[in-house]
Amino acid sequence: MSNITELYDAILTGNHKKAVEITDTALKGGQDPKELVDKYMIPAMDEVGRRFEANEYFVPELLIAARAMKGALNLVRPLLLAQKVAPAGRVVIGTVKGDLHDIGKNLVAAMLEGGGFEIIDLGVDVSAEKFVAAIKEKGANVVCLSALLTTTMPGMKDIIKAIETAGARKQVKVMVGGAPVTKQYADQIGADGFSDNASGAVTEARRLLGVG
Ligand code: B12
Known part of the structure; x- marks a missing residue:
């Protein structure tokens, strides 16, 4: 049986099979998913x-590490969900237009779900129009915008403007995040x-909604 500390190495080296295996064993053994x-x-x-920043890893290494991370996260997700207490709010979440990074966004979504929030995940490369439509249709009270690129980060400002223009700004608290933010x-x-x-x-x- 693999040691739990090997999960770090499995993700780092992009070993999907091992990452999933270790996570599965750890969770079955009662390990806290968080x-x-x-x-x-x-x-x-x-x-x-x-x-990656030190030019020791390149895009292929990133992709296989991300795949291993996702595999492990898929097992953790339902358990984070099971820890939830009471519904705390309705969150629309997505990665902004032009940006395909979703690992951080998925983690935020999973943690919020685990924290009792209902999640409407719009995925990646999401336009301002799509955010606005989802906020209105679903009656969300929080919107989470994720951006990992300095080139896509300014899109967050445009989304906030579009929410204002659509008359939905008072309905929803806007949260932003991602490595460059x-x-x-x-x-x-704003x-x-x-x-x-x-x-x-x-x-x-929770702070923004005055819950918990
Ligand atoms: C993995 C990765 C990829 C993977 C993404 C896989 C996937 N499914 O997500 C792949 C290989 C596809 C990729 C592609 C690219 N990438 Co990339 N990538 C990364 C890397 C190494 C890690 C990102 C990551 O997942 N981090 C782990 C997660 C957990 O952290 P996180 O995303 O920051 O999220 C946390 C917080 O920020 C916060 N958070 C995130 N979102 C939100 C939202 C809210 C509301 C809140 C409150 C909090 C929050 O909570 C999260 C959990 O703790 C970063 C390097 C880095 N240091 O960030 C580069 C990085 C982001 N990529 C970069 C680049 C340049 C690219 C490419 C342009 C490369 C290329 N030449 O093709 C493409 C762009 C594709 C596109 N259009 O989006 C640059 C961006 C530079 C810049 N100044 O903009 C970085 C910084 C690397 C670098 N130093 O050059 N990438």
């Missing part, structure tokens, strides 16, 4: 990012909330 995410999975992706940027574009991690996103959503 701890798995916080202690092994996120740090592994952080290291993948560091190696800062608290200062969030304030600058967002209500920001967090640089998935657990913080739950705290922030």
